[in-house]
Amino acid sequence: MSASTSVTSLGHGVMAVAVPWLAKLPTPDPVLIGLVAGAGTLPLLWLSRPAGVITGCFDPHRLLICANGLRVVLSLALVALA
Secondary structure (H helix, E strand, O other): OHHHHHHHHHHHHHHHHHHHHHHHOOOOOHHHHHHHHHHOOHHHHHHHHHHHHHHOOOOHHHHHHHHHHHHHHHHHHHHHHO
């Protein structure tokens, strides 16, 4: 499980670099690129507290596996759209 968490964390870091980089292709405007990068942190900002309360009700091991699986699916969807 530690290896899978490390791999997904690495993937998250790559995505944090790749999304603003992809936003640079259609426009060189730094303000728009910054907005795209900032928009990536909004879900974390808005959903952290409710997610913490909800996760307290479930098995942490199973929840981590499901969350990592969802991250893989979303990452693959972004690659397919690019």
